[in-house]
Structures are given as structure tokens and as C-alpha cells.
Amino acid sequence: MYAIVEIAGHQYKVEKDQQVFVNRLDAEEGKKVKFDRVLLVDKGGDVTVGAPAIDGMAVHAVVERHLKGDKVLVFKKKRRKGYQKLNGFRASLTEIKITDIKKAAAKKAAPKKDAEAAPAKEAAAKKPAAKKPAAKKPAAKKPAAKKPAAKKPAAKKAAPKKTEE
Template sequence: MYAVFLNGGKQHRVKEGQIIRLEKLDLKIGQRIEFKKILMLSDKENIKIGKPILSKCYIEAYIDNHGKHKKIKIIKFNRRKHYKKTQGHRQAFTDVKIKKIFNN
């Protein structure tokens, strides 16, 4: 069984037991979270598609880890203008472990 849900403006396809990396969530490690914006739900035989969201379906998950991605460099440069600007960015993330997909 797998589900597609919406979080942070992005769609994620998950199944039970999977660990996914989402944008930073302000929750503590080990805390329970429910995702209620389920767009699609599928098992071996049946597929349910929401219009746009399935009601009475949700995903139970737990916060597994917080961290930051590798640093990326942003370079702005204009030739012959004596202009060069560098900047770095590290995007924060949260790892979430999917425990159960509820299909009511």
C-alpha cells in the first residue's frame, strides 16, 4: 500500500516503514505527526483518488531526525565591472518515518 500526500507545497509518495526527507518541521524528535492532505491512496487492487483531497484518510508518522543539507555556493559575477559576490546556503530538513497509512 502506498499513498501520495501534500506537505510544504510538494507531493510525496510513501509506503509504510519508509523514511522520507521533508522541509524543516518545528517538532521534536520522536514526536508524532499526522498528514491529512492525502491526494491518492493505492493498495494491490484499489486506487482512490481525491478531489482534491481524500477525507477520512491520514498518515501517521514520527520525527526521526533534523539536519542540514550540504552547502551550496551562490556566485554572482559581472565581468569587467569589478563585481563578484559569493554566498552559501544550507537547507534545513527533517527526516520522517512513516508508521501507518489509515484508510477509512
């Protein structure tokens, strides 16, 4: 049995008792975590696909440890310019161990707040809004007719050059 689950924005194919390295999670070592965004479950050939996630399915895991990944070197260069830049990067990872893939416990419906909503409606009914006489708006002025743009005067012709003879 395996499942495809979305953890911290990435999708992983997981099985029971499998150890997975994922992006850093905000959970202490030894704590249990639950992932409800299960996209696909395969139970021995019986495949269930969610749209986009399967309602009621969850993957349970235990946080084993937090660590840093292998160093990735980023090298930048512009040829013939003498520009070289070397940066290193180590991703923060969390190692988790998948403990179970099963249906999540049914969520209890939140208690309805009808009791609080009813007194609020009564209070609103007691205070009728005071009506103010509507102020009359002055008549809108008609926009002035647009005049065509003034034409530029014709350029003056230069007098012919006088040549010495």
C-alpha cells in the same frame, strides 16, 4: 501500498516504513505527526484519487531527527565589471519515518451552541431599538453647466528683419 501526501507545501510519494526528508517541521524528535492532506492512495492497483484530498485518509509518521541539508553554492558574477558574489545556503530539514497509511479516526462533531445562542436572542428582543425621526436632507443643488475651455490667443507674427543695404 503507497500514497501521495502533501507535507509542508510539497508533495511526496510515501510507503510504510520509508524515511523521508522534508522541510523543517515544528515537532520535537521522537514525536508522532499526522498528515491529513492525502492526495492519492494506491492499494495494489486499486487507486483512489482525492478532489483535491481524500477525506478520512491520513499518513502517520514519527520525527526521527532535525538536520541541515547539503550546502548549495550561489555564485553571482557580472562579466567585465569585477563583480563576484558567493553565497552558501543549507536548508533546514526534518527526517521522518512513515509508520502507517490508514483511514483517520472519525472526527467528533463539535457540540452545538444552541443553548448559548437562545439567551442572546432573548436579550436582543428585550431591547427594542429606539427610533429616531429621520432628518430631511436639503435639496441637492444642480451642478453648474460646464463652460468650454477658453481658447488661447493667436501667436503674434514677428516683424521681418531689417537688413542693412
